[in-house]
Amino acid sequence: MNTQHTATSDSKPDKGSRREERKVEIRQRIIESCLQMMGQKHFQEITIKDICDQAQVARRTLYSYFASKEALLDEVSHSVLYAGTIDSFSDATQLFEGTADRLDAAFGNVGKPMELYQGESIQVFIQLIQNLTLRISANTALLQSFHKAALDFFEACLANEDTRDHLDPHMIADLTVNALVGIIMSWVNDQNYPAQQRINDLKEHIASVILLTPKNTSVNR
Known part of the structure; x- marks a missing residue:
């Protein structure tokens, strides 16, 4: 049981690390998508839907990273x-x-x-x-x-x-x-x-x- 407990504990940081890496990747993808859209039209003309479509993320995902x-x-x-x-x-x-x-x-x-x-x-x-x-x-x-x-x-x-x-x-x-x-x-x-x-x-x-x-x-x- 102790061995199993140790293995489980050791695996948690790896999962947490992968989760954080995923968050960083999504955040950067949203930023880069916004930049790409700004190369096509003025920021005021860009909608949240445009950015979400470009970044391939849901609207709620974008708002979990950026308040507006x-x-x-x-x-x-x-x-x-x-x-x-x-x-x-x-x-x-x-x-x-x-x-x-x-x-x-x-x-x-x-x-x-x-x-x-x-x-x-x-x-x-x-x-x-x-x-x-x-x-x-x-x-x-x-x-x-x-x-x-x-x-x-x-x-x-x-x-x-x-x-x-x-x-x-x-x-x-x-x-x-x-x-x-x-x-x-x-x-x-x-x-x-x-x-x-x-x-x-x-x-x-x-x-x-x-x-x-x-x-x-x-x-x-």
């Missing part, structure tokens, strides 16, 4: 506009020791969303920006998470021996977030705007401020 269509749009906005950038900051901290290498890795990935949304798909990106502009509360929450990621990144960098003393990570994080948001907005208004070049310029400026021995940390152009 607007909440789904907020999550899509986060996924496209900020999630990759936040991940790039945290990944750079974990994967690299030196501050120059961390800067290269983090800022080298910041412009990826803009590279993905070109041509006709730029309209999707613009819709997401417009959503954040109109929904101040959603925009504030996303900016806070963006700022937190930048702050954690620079706190880790400034703890290294290759950076200058007595620098304020809060100030540098503020500068970085505000500058990156400005670059993104400039690119949305004009797709010929050299966004990646400006991102690289920002990285070089930050490197010159925080590194003890500033060096050329340019990403490949």
